[in-house]
Amino acid sequence: MNFDREKELRVQRSRLQEVRSRKARRRSIFIWSAIVCLGIIILINLIFHPLDKYLAHANEPDITVGKENPAQGKENTTQQPTNSLQGDTNKQQQQIQQQTQEGTTQVQEQVSQEDPHPLPLGKLIDNIPTKDNKTVYLTFDDGPNEHTAEIVSILEKNKINASFFWIGEKVTDKMGEFGHQMIEKGNVIGSHTMRHDALGKESGAKQKSDLTQAASLIGNKVGHKVTYMRPPYGSVNAETRKITKELGQYIMFWDVDSLDWSLAHNPEKILTNIKNGNVKPGSIILMHERKQTVEMLPKVIEYLRSQGYNFAALPASPVPEETKTK
Ligand SMILES: [Zn+2]
Incomplete structure (x- = not known):
């Protein structure tokens, strides 16, 4: 009897132990899972938090537009600094603001140059x-x-890029293909309207149809979206500004005028005009695809280099927020 009772007790005890050890195992699995989860969360934070900072700063606006109006502008406009302009998304815009408040500096300066x-x-x-x-x-x-190729060749020899504003009706298939190559090499091609008309003298409807047609024609021929527009004669009015905004085209003026178009018989004066033109950091220098310009271009580049300047095409792909989703 006693023996049986003892045996039964032992069996019960071993069952109890088994149950306990099973519970203990479950508990330890739960604890370890929790630890692993926590570890993953910490890792994700470490990885993505700096990345967030990087992304935010990559889109941080770092441009201010000069206050001076171009000499040939037809209207008086006070230009505002562009600090509060388009970030990438609203979320990133918020991040930018947060980061700015936090006062982080070093990474952003390296990043923003290329963006x-x-x-x-x-x-x-x-x-x-x-x-x-x-x-x-x-x-x-x-x-x-006929001067486009010569200009591009001079730019290439100097290993620099520039921006071109083309007249829609002049862009043949052949020139379109050449333009495509120019862009692939880092240059920018914008619109100079369809027929070189003074936009500021035209109705809103006419401007809209001209600017739409020019951008789509040039864009199709060169195989790249056209986002820059230079108004012929610098002629714009309030409608131009409204329409270009709608179309996502930036109105590109200049702050240094070489007057090259008028200097066929006095090419040296092109360089003089640039020297006297108050070139400053960020200057947009106005020239034309003319024979005398080709002649003077190497000297213009040499002079600006001697003054410590380097050259760039207009910022690539500045597709505005408003037009991104369209
Ligand atoms: Zn022109």
Whole structure:
């Protein structure tokens, strides 16, 4: 009897132990899972928090538009600094603000140089300062024509890029293909309207149809979206600003005028005009695709280099927030 009772007790005890050890195992699995989860959360935080900072600063606006109006602008406009312009998304905009408040600095300065610059739509942009304070923008109007290839070749020899504003009706298939190559090499091609008309003298409807047609024609021929527009004669009115804003086209003015178009018989004066033109960091220099310009271009580049400037095409792909989703 006693023996049986003892045996039964032992069996019961061993069952009890088994149950306990099972519970203990479950508990330890739960604890370890919790620890692993916590570890993963910490890791994710470590990885993504700096990345968030990086992303936020990559889109931080770092451009201010100059206050001076271009000499040939037809209207008086006070230009605003562009600090509060388009970030990438609302969320990132918030992050930018947060990061700015936190006062982090070092990473953003390295990043923002290479990123698309937020520029103001509907305003006359005549200067694009960069953080290095040494960049100027050569721009050539009225092409494409027989001088385009020569200009591109001079730019290539000097290992620099520039921006071109083409007249829609002049862009043949052949020039479109050439333009495509120019863009692939880092240059920018914008619109100079369809027929070089003074926009400021036209009705809103006519301007809209002209600017839409020019951007789509040039864009199709060169195989890249056209987001920059230079108004012929610098002629704009309130409608131009409203329409370009709607169309997502930046109005590109200039703050240094070489007057090259008028100097066929006095090419040296092109260089003089630039020397006397108050070139400053971020200057947009107005030139044209002309014979005398080709002649003087190497000297212009050499002079600006001697003054410590380097060259860039207009910021690539500055697609404004408003047009991204369309
Ligand atoms: Zn022109």
